Amino acid sequence: MRNKHLILVTLFVFIISSCARKGRPEGGPKDETAPIMVTANPPYETIHFDDDKIRIYFDEYIILKELQKQLVVSPPMKNPPLITPQGTPSKYINIKILDTLQPKTTYTFNFGNAVQDNNENNKLESFKYVFSTGDYIDSLKIKGTVADAFDKKEVKEVSVLLYKLDSTYNDSIIYKQKPNYVTSTLDSTNFEFSNLREGKYLMLALKESGNDYIFNSKTDKVGFVADTITLPRDTILNKPIRFFKETQPYKFKRGKEVSKGKIQFGFEGKQENMNVELLSEVPENFKSFSEFEKDKDTLNYWHTPIERDSLNFIVNNQNIKDTVTVFLRKKELDSLSVTSSVTGVLHPKDTMFIKTNNPIISFDKSKFSLIDTDTIAVDFELKKQSINKLAVLFKKKQKVGYIFKALPKGIVDVYETTNDTLDYKFTTRTFEDYGSILLDVKNKTDHNVVIELLYQEEVVEKRYVTTSEKIEFTLLEPKEYRIRAIVDENNNRMWDTGDFLLRKQPEQIIYLQTIFKLRANWVQNETFVIE
Helix, strand or coil: CHHHHHHHHHHHHHHHHHHHCCCCCCCCCCCCCCCCEEEEECCCCECCCCCCEEEEEEEEEEEECCHHHHCEEECCCCCCCEEECCCCCEEEEEEECCCCCCCCCEEEEECCCCEEECCCCCECCCCEEEEECCCCCCCEEEEEEEEECCCCCCCCCCEEEEEECCCCCCCCHHHHCCCCEEEECCCCCEEEEEEECCEEEEEEEEECCCCCCCCCCCCCEEEECCCCEEECCCCECCCCEEEECCCCCCEEEEEEEEECCEEEEEEECCCCCCEEEECCCCCCCCCEEEEECCCCCEEEEEECCCCCCEEEEEEEECCEEEEEEEECCCCCCCCCCEEECCCEECCCCCCEEEEECCCEEEECHHHEEEEECCCCECCCEEEEEECCEEEEECCCCCCCEEEEEECCCCEEECCCCECCCEEEEEECCCHHHCEEEEEEEEECCCCEEEEEEEECCEEEEEEEECCCEEEEEEEECCCEEEEEEEEECCCCCCCCCCECCCCECCCCEEECCCCEECCCCCEEEEEEEEC
16 A cells, blocks of 8 residues: 555656656647736736735746846836746746835836746747736836947847936936836837836936946946927837947046056046156156057056156146156066058058057168069158157059068167067059949038948048038948948037937937948949938
């Protein structure tokens, strides 16, 4: 009898575990049906809600996928709810509310696509659980789209926020408090709010590094609807919310010695005529050079080596002055390294540059030579273009190979170190190897526009257009190109971002829909209407 009972128990456990285990009977049809919510306790759209526990039942075993990313609770809670089980199949979801609920408020738990069946991962799309602590369920809706103001890459996982414009509202609220309502774009550019209350609202789009719905201008991108959102009047936004990264106010960070004779001054934000002023007394033969590092908030400062414990500076940026002491403790100098701007092919419009990591004090042209493939010497000039760059100027011929050489000690840097032997080989192509784009620009805006030619998001060329006119991009390599226009509202010939507190929208960027698949010896014509 005991053995029989043991067999029955074992069989029962096996059946239960088989039901929960992922898979389908051999040879059976594939399950393509999403799970269905059967019931909930308290029921869906309960009013006068005063509980802290919710259980939602489904018609089959489900699992929760990427719940932290998918779940959006609106209005946001200070203490996120505890949702179980996670990681194991179940026919129900438990929600434990750890926060004090607001009175007379409709709450929405939007699970996105997190609820999936255990067998085939069929998604229960945009699944929501709704309840109200008041007398009724708010039912107003509004929907729209979002877009990155500068970048045309696909936009995903952007939060859209609503702040009620009442007596407690002020502009700083977005830096300190969670919004009244929140939704997310998840895997598309579209968003939709539901179960909203009548009233007036500020609407923001937030692309944030965290997930707290608090705007941090240092790390987050923000966009805003200029006009007040009025419900129930507004139901659809006609234009996307363009989000952007704000320019940070200037702030000096620190100065540090990175190698003997080289100091880096770090800062953040916008620099305007930034420079460093040496306060310490130095010998008469002391030399210094400074240059901003490309794409970094860093000013590099090189100086002739000096036997001092420290140097004192004033770092100037407009009306801001910072006094800094830099301790000199490094023993090793940066050895001189030299590179060429040309790798393989020299474009007809380009100049060959010899670049160094350290400032150039002098160079000896007699130690440099340029010959063609017939070993015939080519006349050239060598001119200093910046503190660490020499231009090799010569009359280029089509479809010719060149060899540019330098003997040792042709270049002397700030530390009096010199180059080793240099040897660079490159060729030129014929004009027929390149293509052109002829663009008929029809500017229907009230502003000048900057036309930019792009290859893989990098600007190849740009033109400034003040009226409607035809422009031509010539001698282009056979590649895929895109074109965009910046509507230059302040005539500074560059794109300017926005500012939330100033209620300044970013300047508009308009992309031409055509993708140019350019071929050699080919001219492609296109019209670009900007309005």
